[in-house]
Amino acid sequence: PAPARAADGGTPPVVVAHRGASGYAPENTLAAVDEAAALGIDWVENDVQRTKDGELVVLHDDSLARTTNVETVFPGRSPWKVKDFTAAEVARLDAGSWFGPAYAGVRVPTLEQFVRHVERHDQKLLLELKSPELYPGIEQETLKVLSNEGWLDRAHLSDRLVVQSFSADSVRTVHELKPGVKTGVIGAPPVSDLPAYAEFADQINPRHTSLSGAYVAAVQAFRGPHDKPLEVLTWTVDDAAAARRVAGFGVDGIISNKPDVVRDAVDGW
Numbered sequence: 001p002a003p004a005r006a007a008d009g010g011t012p013p014v015v016v017a018h019r020g021a022s023g024y025a026p027e028n029t030l031a032a033v034d035e036a037a038a039l040g041i042d043w044v045e046n047d048v049q050r051t052k053d054g055e056l057v058v059l060h061d062d063s064l065a066r067t068t069n070v071e072t073v074f075p076g077r078s079p080w081k082v083k084d085f086t087a088a089e090v091a092r093l094d095a096g097s098w099f100g101p102a103y104a105g106v107r108v109p110t111l112e113q114f115v116r117h118v119e120r121h122d123q124k125l126l127l128e129l130k131s132p133e134l135y136p137g138i139e140q141e142t143l144k145v146l147s148n149e150g151w152l153d154r155a156h157l158s159d160r161l162v163v164q165s166f167s168a169d170s171v172r173t174v175h176e177l178k179p180g181v182k183t184g185v186i187g188a189p190p191v192s193d194l195p196a197y198a199e200f201a202d203q204i205n206p207r208h209t210s211l212s213g214a215y216v217a218a219v220q221a222f223r224g225p226h227d228k229p230l231e232v233l234t235w236t237v238d239d240a241a242a243a244r245r246v247a248g249f250g251v252d253g254i255i256s257n258k259p260d261v262v263r264d265a266v267d268g269w
Protein backbone atom coordinates (compact mmCIF):
# COMPACT_ATOMS: atom_id res chain seq x y z
CA PRO A 1 0.00 0.00 0.00
CA ALA A 2 0.95 3.65 -0.45
CA PRO A 3 2.85 5.26 2.42
CA ALA A 4 -0.15 6.63 4.25
CA ARG A 5 1.39 9.58 6.02
CA ALA A 6 3.41 10.84 3.07
CA ALA A 7 0.41 10.52 0.79
CA ASP A 8 -2.19 12.17 2.98
CA GLY A 9 0.10 14.85 4.37
CA GLY A 10 -0.80 13.79 7.91
CA THR A 11 1.16 14.26 11.07
CA PRO A 12 4.60 12.67 11.42
CA PRO A 13 4.92 9.68 13.73
CA VAL A 14 5.24 10.34 17.44
CA VAL A 15 8.81 9.82 18.64
CA VAL A 16 9.40 7.95 21.91
CA ALA A 17 12.69 8.02 23.85
CA HIS A 18 13.49 4.33 24.45
CA ARG A 19 14.43 3.74 28.12
CA GLY A 20 14.76 7.53 28.08
CA ALA A 21 17.19 8.95 25.54
CA SER A 22 19.35 5.91 26.21
CA GLY A 23 21.73 6.51 23.32
CA TYR A 24 23.07 9.48 25.25
CA ALA A 25 22.54 8.72 28.95
CA PRO A 26 22.25 5.54 31.05
CA GLU A 27 19.03 3.72 30.19
CA ASN A 28 15.99 3.84 32.46
CA THR A 29 17.46 6.54 34.73
CA LEU A 30 16.27 10.04 35.56
CA ALA A 31 19.30 11.29 33.61
CA ALA A 32 17.93 9.60 30.48
CA VAL A 33 14.57 11.30 31.07
CA ASP A 34 16.36 14.65 31.43
CA GLU A 35 18.23 14.01 28.19
CA ALA A 36 14.97 13.28 26.34
CA ALA A 37 13.49 16.50 27.72
CA ALA A 38 16.57 18.47 26.68
CA LEU A 39 16.12 17.13 23.15
CA GLY A 40 12.47 18.21 23.17
CA ILE A 41 11.11 14.65 23.15
CA ASP A 42 7.87 14.36 25.08
CA TRP A 43 7.29 10.57 25.12
CA VAL A 44 9.50 8.35 27.31
CA GLU A 45 9.50 4.54 27.40
CA ASN A 46 10.63 2.57 30.46
CA ASP A 47 10.72 -0.98 31.88
CA VAL A 48 9.33 -1.98 35.28
CA GLN A 49 10.59 -4.77 37.60
CA ARG A 50 9.98 -5.53 41.29
CA THR A 51 12.31 -5.87 44.27
CA LYS A 52 12.25 -8.57 46.98
CA ASP A 53 10.26 -6.30 49.29
CA GLY A 54 7.77 -5.25 46.64
CA GLU A 55 9.09 -1.89 45.41
CA LEU A 56 8.56 -1.27 41.69
CA VAL A 57 11.80 -0.10 40.08
CA VAL A 58 12.77 0.95 36.57
CA LEU A 59 15.24 -1.44 34.97
CA HIS A 60 15.33 -3.38 31.72
CA ASP A 61 16.96 -6.68 32.72
CA ASP A 62 15.67 -8.97 35.46
CA SER A 63 19.28 -8.93 36.72
CA LEU A 64 21.09 -5.88 38.07
CA ALA A 65 24.44 -7.02 36.67
CA ARG A 66 24.63 -5.29 33.27
CA THR A 67 23.64 -1.76 34.22
CA THR A 68 24.81 -1.37 37.84
CA ASN A 69 27.87 -2.06 39.99
CA VAL A 70 26.02 -4.79 41.93
CA GLU A 71 28.78 -7.35 41.40
CA THR A 72 31.19 -5.07 43.27
CA VAL A 73 28.82 -4.00 46.04
CA PHE A 74 27.27 -7.43 46.61
CA PRO A 75 29.78 -10.07 45.47
CA GLY A 76 28.49 -13.57 45.99
CA ARG A 77 24.85 -12.68 45.27
CA SER A 78 25.01 -14.03 41.69
CA PRO A 79 22.97 -13.95 39.45
CA TRP A 80 21.97 -10.61 40.99
CA LYS A 81 18.26 -10.83 40.18
CA VAL A 82 16.23 -7.72 41.04
CA LYS A 83 13.70 -9.90 42.84
CA ASP A 84 16.39 -11.06 45.30
CA PHE A 85 17.37 -7.53 46.43
CA THR A 86 15.52 -5.11 48.68
CA ALA A 87 14.71 -1.59 47.56
CA ALA A 88 17.26 -0.25 50.05
CA GLU A 89 19.96 -2.47 48.53
CA VAL A 90 19.06 -1.41 44.98
CA ALA A 91 19.17 2.23 46.08
CA ARG A 92 22.84 1.83 47.01
CA LEU A 93 23.86 0.85 43.47
CA ASP A 94 25.51 3.00 40.83
CA ALA A 95 23.50 2.72 37.61
CA GLY A 96 25.45 5.35 35.67
CA SER A 97 29.18 4.56 35.75
CA TRP A 98 28.88 1.66 33.28
CA PHE A 99 27.69 4.21 30.72
CA GLY A 100 30.33 6.84 31.42
CA PRO A 101 32.11 8.63 34.27
CA ALA A 102 29.91 11.70 33.86
CA TYR A 103 27.02 9.59 35.19
CA ALA A 104 28.73 8.15 38.26
CA GLY A 105 26.30 7.94 41.16
CA VAL A 106 23.12 7.92 39.07
CA ARG A 107 20.63 5.56 40.77
CA VAL A 108 18.10 2.95 39.70
CA PRO A 109 14.87 4.93 40.06
CA THR A 110 11.76 3.61 41.70
CA LEU A 111 8.69 3.75 39.48
CA GLU A 112 7.35 6.49 41.73
CA GLN A 113 10.48 8.61 41.26
CA PHE A 114 10.45 7.98 37.52
CA VAL A 115 6.80 8.96 37.10
CA ARG A 116 7.33 12.14 39.14
CA HIS A 117 10.30 13.06 36.97
CA VAL A 118 8.34 12.52 33.76
CA GLU A 119 5.56 14.67 35.22
CA ARG A 120 8.05 17.39 36.19
CA HIS A 121 9.12 17.61 32.54
CA ASP A 122 5.48 17.51 31.40
CA GLN A 123 6.31 14.41 29.37
CA LYS A 124 4.25 11.31 28.52
CA LEU A 125 4.93 7.73 29.54
CA LEU A 126 5.00 4.45 27.61
CA LEU A 127 5.38 2.07 30.54
CA GLU A 128 6.47 -1.52 29.87
CA LEU A 129 5.70 -4.34 32.31
CA LYS A 130 8.91 -6.15 31.47
CA SER A 131 8.71 -9.65 32.94
CA PRO A 132 5.25 -9.83 34.50
CA GLU A 133 5.39 -13.62 34.74
CA LEU A 134 8.10 -13.16 37.40
CA TYR A 135 6.00 -10.76 39.43
CA PRO A 136 2.42 -11.90 40.09
CA GLY A 137 0.19 -8.90 40.83
CA ILE A 138 2.50 -6.33 39.23
CA GLU A 139 -0.32 -5.00 37.04
CA GLN A 140 -2.41 -3.96 40.05
CA GLU A 141 0.65 -2.58 41.86
CA THR A 142 1.69 -0.52 38.85
CA LEU A 143 -1.80 0.94 38.54
CA LYS A 144 -1.69 1.80 42.25
CA VAL A 145 1.55 3.78 41.83
CA LEU A 146 0.12 5.55 38.79
CA SER A 147 -3.08 6.33 40.69
CA ASN A 148 -1.16 7.64 43.72
CA GLU A 149 0.80 9.93 41.41
CA GLY A 150 -2.36 11.28 39.76
CA TRP A 151 -1.70 9.55 36.48
CA LEU A 152 -5.14 7.90 36.19
CA ASP A 153 -7.06 11.16 35.89
CA ARG A 154 -8.81 12.09 32.68
CA ALA A 155 -5.97 14.24 31.30
CA HIS A 156 -3.33 11.57 31.73
CA LEU A 157 -5.56 8.78 30.46
CA SER A 158 -6.51 10.67 27.33
CA ASP A 159 -3.03 11.23 25.92
CA ARG A 160 -0.17 10.87 28.40
CA LEU A 161 -0.06 7.19 29.36
CA VAL A 162 0.17 3.81 27.65
CA VAL A 163 0.98 0.53 29.46
CA GLN A 164 2.53 -2.13 27.24
CA SER A 165 4.03 -5.61 27.56
CA PHE A 166 5.24 -8.58 25.55
CA SER A 167 2.78 -10.53 27.69
CA ALA A 168 -0.70 -10.26 26.17
CA ASP A 169 -2.11 -11.78 29.36
CA SER A 170 -0.62 -8.97 31.41
CA VAL A 171 -1.95 -6.34 29.01
CA ARG A 172 -5.42 -7.90 29.20
CA THR A 173 -5.21 -7.82 33.00
CA VAL A 174 -4.36 -4.10 32.98
CA HIS A 175 -7.31 -3.45 30.67
CA GLU A 176 -9.69 -5.42 32.87
CA LEU A 177 -8.49 -3.72 36.07
CA LYS A 178 -8.67 -0.20 34.62
CA PRO A 179 -10.39 -0.07 31.22
CA GLY A 180 -9.61 3.64 30.79
CA VAL A 181 -5.86 3.00 30.54
CA LYS A 182 -4.53 2.74 26.99
CA THR A 183 -2.53 -0.41 26.42
CA GLY A 184 -0.16 -1.97 23.91
CA VAL A 185 0.97 -5.48 23.04
CA ILE A 186 4.63 -5.67 22.02
CA GLY A 187 5.28 -7.93 19.04
CA ALA A 188 3.65 -8.71 15.73
CA PRO A 189 0.78 -11.14 16.22
CA PRO A 190 -0.72 -12.71 13.09
CA VAL A 191 -3.45 -10.61 11.48
CA SER A 192 -5.93 -13.41 12.18
CA ASP A 193 -5.37 -12.86 15.92
CA LEU A 194 -5.91 -9.09 15.81
CA PRO A 195 -9.68 -9.16 16.47
CA ALA A 196 -8.94 -10.81 19.83
CA TYR A 197 -6.17 -8.32 20.68
CA ALA A 198 -8.40 -5.38 19.72
CA GLU A 199 -10.67 -6.30 22.65
CA PHE A 200 -8.08 -5.09 25.15
CA ALA A 201 -5.16 -3.39 23.35
CA ASP A 202 -4.97 0.04 21.70
CA GLN A 203 -1.54 -0.51 20.19
CA ILE A 204 0.39 -3.31 18.48
CA ASN A 205 4.10 -2.52 18.78
CA PRO A 206 6.40 -4.64 16.58
CA ARG A 207 10.16 -4.76 16.09
CA HIS A 208 10.94 -2.60 13.05
CA THR A 209 13.10 -5.09 11.17
CA SER A 210 10.21 -7.39 10.27
CA LEU A 211 7.67 -4.63 9.63
CA SER A 212 5.82 -4.01 6.35
CA GLY A 213 3.36 -1.38 5.15
CA ALA A 214 0.79 -4.11 4.61
CA TYR A 215 1.03 -5.22 8.24
CA VAL A 216 0.75 -1.65 9.54
CA ALA A 217 -2.34 -1.05 7.41
CA ALA A 218 -3.87 -4.35 8.54
CA VAL A 219 -3.42 -3.40 12.21
CA GLN A 220 -4.77 0.12 11.73
CA ALA A 221 -7.92 -1.27 10.09
CA PHE A 222 -9.07 -2.58 13.49
CA ARG A 223 -10.60 -0.45 16.22
CA GLY A 224 -9.42 -0.86 19.79
CA PRO A 225 -11.25 -0.82 23.12
CA HIS A 226 -11.52 2.98 23.03
CA ASP A 227 -13.10 2.83 19.58
CA LYS A 228 -10.11 4.35 17.83
CA PRO A 229 -7.99 2.67 15.13
CA LEU A 230 -5.30 0.44 16.58
CA GLU A 231 -1.94 2.20 16.54
CA VAL A 232 1.48 0.84 15.59
CA LEU A 233 4.61 2.01 17.45
CA THR A 234 7.78 0.31 16.27
CA TRP A 235 11.16 -0.19 17.94
CA THR A 236 14.11 0.28 18.16
CA VAL A 237 14.96 2.64 15.30
CA ASP A 238 18.18 4.60 15.66
CA ASP A 239 19.12 5.81 12.17
CA ALA A 240 17.54 8.19 9.70
CA ALA A 241 17.11 5.69 6.85
CA ALA A 242 15.27 3.17 9.02
CA ALA A 243 13.13 5.97 10.46
CA ARG A 244 12.08 7.13 6.99
CA ARG A 245 11.39 3.53 5.97
CA VAL A 246 8.95 2.88 8.83
CA ALA A 247 7.43 6.36 8.51
CA GLY A 248 6.69 5.37 4.92
CA PHE A 249 4.76 2.39 6.25
CA GLY A 250 2.50 4.84 8.09
CA VAL A 251 3.43 3.90 11.65
CA ASP A 252 1.93 6.03 14.42
CA GLY A 253 5.11 6.13 16.48
CA ILE A 254 8.81 5.30 16.49
CA ILE A 255 10.64 4.22 19.64
CA SER A 256 14.32 5.19 19.59
CA ASN A 257 17.48 5.37 21.69
CA LYS A 258 18.38 8.45 19.60
CA PRO A 259 15.01 10.17 19.34
CA ASP A 260 16.49 13.41 17.99
CA VAL A 261 17.90 11.54 14.97
CA VAL A 262 14.50 10.00 14.28
CA ARG A 263 12.63 13.25 14.86
CA ASP A 264 14.89 15.11 12.44
CA ALA A 265 14.52 12.33 9.85
CA VAL A 266 10.74 12.34 9.87
CA ASP A 267 10.23 16.07 10.48
CA GLY A 268 7.95 17.45 7.82
CA TRP A 269 7.00 13.94 6.73
Ligand code: G3P
Nearest residue numbers: 045047128186205235255
Ligand atom coordinates in the same frame (compact mmCIF):
# COMPACT_ATOMS: atom_id res chain seq x y z
O1 G3P B 1 9.11 -0.50 23.64
C1 G3P B 1 9.35 -1.79 23.16
C2 G3P B 1 10.74 -2.26 23.41
O2 G3P B 1 11.30 -1.58 24.48
C3 G3P B 1 10.78 -3.72 23.65
O3 G3P B 1 12.06 -4.24 23.77
O4 G3P B 1 13.85 -5.25 25.10
O5 G3P B 1 13.90 -2.84 24.62
O6 G3P B 1 12.25 -3.73 26.22
P1 G3P B 1 13.05 -4.00 24.99
Ligand code: CA
Nearest residue numbers: 045046047128
Ligand atom coordinates in the same frame (compact mmCIF):
# COMPACT_ATOMS: atom_id res chain seq x y z
CA1 CA C 1 11.16 -1.77 26.84
